[in-house]
Amino acid sequence: MLRAGRHHSSATEELQIIPPSKLSVEGVSKSFRSASGNVLALDRVSLKVAEGEFVCLVGTSGCGKTTLLNIIAGLEKADSGAVLADGKPVTGPGRERLVMFQEPALFPWLDVFGNVLFGLKLKPNLTNEDRREVAKYYLELVGLSRFEHANIHELSGGMKQRVSLARALAPNPRVLLMDEPFAALDALTREQLYGDIQEIWKARRKTIVFVTHNVREAACLGDRVLLFSPHPGRIQEEFTVNLPRPRDINSVDLAAHATQITKALKSAGKAEAIAPK
Amino acid sequence: MKRFLLAAAFFAVLVLLWEAAYRAKIWSPVLLPSPSQVVTYLEGAAADGTLARATVITMRRLLIGYFIGLVVGLPLGLLTARWKLFGDTIGTLALGLQTLPSVCWVPLALLWFGQTEAAMLFVVVMGTLWSVIIATETGVRNVPPIYRRAALTMGSKRLHMWFKVILPAALPFIVSGMKQGWAFAWRSLMAAEIFVTILTGFGLGQLLHYGRELSAMEQVIGIMIVIVVIGLLADKIFFSPIERFLHRRWGTSQA
Ligand SMILES: Nc1ncnc2c1ncn2[C@@H]1O[C@H](COP(=O)(O)OP(=O)(O)OP(=O)(O)O)[C@@H](O)[C@H]1O
Numbered sequence: 085m086l087r088a089g090r091h092h093s094s095a096t097e098e099l100q101i102i103p104p105s106k107l108s109v110e111g112v113s114k115s116f117r118s119a120s121g122n123v124l125a126l127d128r129v130s131l132k133v134a135e136g137e138f139v140c141l142v143g144t145s146g147c148g149k150t151t152l153l154n155i156i157a158g159l160e161k162a163d164s165g166a167v168l169a170d171g172k173p174v175t176g177p178g179r180e181r182l183v184m185f186q187e188p189a190l191f192p193w194l195d196v197f198g199n200v201l202f203g204l205k206l207k208p209n210l211t212n213e214d215r216r217e218v219a220k221y222y223l224e225l226v227g228l229s230r231f232e233h234a235n236i237h238e239l240s241g242g243m244k245q246r247v248s249l250a251r252a253l254a255p256n257p258r259v260l261l262m263d264e265p266f267a268a269l270d271a272l273t274r275e276q277l278y279g280d281i282q283e284i285w286k287a288r289r290k291t292i293v294f295v296t297h298n299v300r301e302a303a304c305l306g307d308r309v310l311l312f313s314p315h316p317g318r319i320q321e322e323f324t325v326n327l328p329r330p331r332d333i334n335s336v337d338l339a340a341h342a343t344q345i346t347k348a349l350k351s352a353g354k355a356e357a358i359a360p361k
Numbered sequence: 362m363k364r365f366l367l368a369a370a371f372f373a374v375l376v377l378l379w380e381a382a383y384r385a386k387i388w389s390p391v392l393l394p395s396p397s398q399v400v401t402y403l404e405g406a407a408a409d410g411t412l413a414r415a416t417v418i419t420m421r422r423l424l425i426g427y428f429i430g431l432v433v434g435l436p437l438g439l440l441t442a443r444w445k446l447f448g449d450t451i452g453t454l455a456l457g458l459q460t461l462p463s464v465c466w467v468p469l470a471l472l473w474f475g476q477t478e479a480a481m482l483f484v485v486v487m488g489t490l491w492s493v494i495i496a497t498e499t500g501v502r503n504v505p506p507i508y509r510r511a512a513l514t515m516g517s518k519r520l521h522m523w524f525k526v527i528l529p530a531a532l533p534f535i536v537s538g539m540k541q542g543w544a545f546a547w548r549s550l551m552a553a554e555i556f557v558t559i560l561t562g563f564g565l566g567q568l569l570h571y572g573r574e575l576s577a578m579e580q581v582i583g584i585m586i587v588i589v590v591i592g593l594l595a596d597k598i599f600f601s602p603i604e605r606f607l608h609r610r611w612g613t614s615q616a
């Protein structure tokens with residue numbers, strides 16, 4: 085592309101697959117001041133995520149997973165250390181790295197379509213028709229075309245998570261940060277979403293950092309699984325999951341991996357809340 | 362339709378009871394006119410234009426004052442929510458003055474502005490302003506931080522953040538504040554009109570006042586009915602649809 089000042093991109097162009105980012109977290113520490121004194125949430129955490137890799141973070145409640153995700157997203161500042169995305173330091177939030185939050189974060193004043201459109205409206209160089217087309221594409225991708233004009237409160241928990249996913253995917257980020265997105269769902273809905281997310285990951289080529297409590301879920305989705313240990317939050321161990329995709333959460337091979345990870349956690353004596361479901 | 366018929370029946374019974382009380386002569390007819398006398402008065406007042414003129418004058422005062430209250434109150438509410446300095450000053454002031462019944466502004470308005478339209482407007486603005494400021498501030502403070510964070514990651518900043526995220530998220534609070542402001546403004550304006558003769562125009566409150574002076578009970582009751590109907594209409598035409606929309610979107614309605 086020549087250096088044409090304001091170049092106009094079309095919906096097809098917008099929907100093109102863009103190369104995912106590589107992430108590098110270098111010695112990030114973060115502590116919080118609270119009533120009960122200082123809490124060291126992250127202690128010199130370093131990790132690398134390759135382009136297009138699916139990495140899962142597993143750890144007990146309160147060990148700093150959300151904090152790390154927020155720092156990668158640029159929503160919080162590390163006390164020391166740095167996060168690099170494609171070699172450039174992350175200084176603030178940006179639509180290259182979108183987040184699916186642990187809490188419900190869909191906007192209740194917009195309908196489903198409006199929510200998916202929100203990030204697209206902030207992208208310059210697109211016409212409104214392009215934006216609508218792109219939003220429709222992602223709603224289709226998560227299987228919710230029929231609900232584009234539904235209000236948020238009319239959706240089931242699983243549908244809400246799908247809309248969140250579509251909203252995060254729509255601006256075509258290079259990195260997707262997912263914070264226990266399926267924790268509140270029943271097992272059946274979750275299984276369905278495991279299939280969906282793998283398919284979407286394959287179709288859209290994203291770098292994904294996925295936080296979960298559920299070891300089996302981590303083994304099902306991740307190329308790699310990183311174990312976090314609490315107080316202070318550190319990466320304790322790392323597992324590579326070399327299973328063909330798409331993976332079935334109920335497969336025997338996967339169970340073997342999950343058992344191995346759980347055992348590692350237990351042997352470290354920190355398995356309180358991480359027993360696989 | 363059934364609901365409408367039931368409601369209509371209820372009001373018909375109310376009028377019948379009134380008529381019965383009049384016929385039974387429990388009170389002197391001077392104190393309690395019959396429904397038909399009130400209707401006759403209203404017909405006359407409507408025919409000679411008194412009613413329309415008074416309504417227009419009152420509504421103009423109300424709408425202009427209310428509008429000023431909103432236009433000033435909304436930004437002030439945003440500022441008080443955003444900056445501590447405004448919160449400590451204007452926020453505290455608003456909280457204090459909101460507890461002051463807005464009729465209490467009438468004597469001050471008279472001294473400052475004399476018997477003019479400005480005095481009327483001032484009273485209406487004072488009735489609206491503080492509620493709107495407080496509701497906007499509360500609304501903004503109650504926006505869950507997660508909405509801001511989500512919007513930030515998608516690239517929303519400054520003005521976009523205020524207009525597309527924070528204001529809409531605070532809307533339920535703001536609308537209830539607007540409604541309260543409207544009620545306060547309406548009450549204080551009526552009080553002011555009854556209390557003060559404004560040389561530049563006869564509002565509904567003044568008609569009410571002169572009804573009493575002339576001991577014309579049918580006028581007093583007739584104007585009271587008009588005032589009630591206007592209040593109801595404002596609610597049904599303006600606020601109800603907005604509230605229904607909010608309930609539908611947020612899923613907060615029980616009915
Ligand atoms: N804003 C904050 N203020 C004070 N302390 C905080 C704050 N955010 C997090 N913490 C503390 O930092 C630690 C890590 O929190 P974090 O939310 O990252 O945990 P988590 O691993 O995501 O837990 P969970 O699995 O329950 O979501 C906790 O001890 C928490 O109390």
Ligand SMILES: [Mg+2]
Nearest residue numbers: 149150186263
């Ligand atoms: Mg968390």
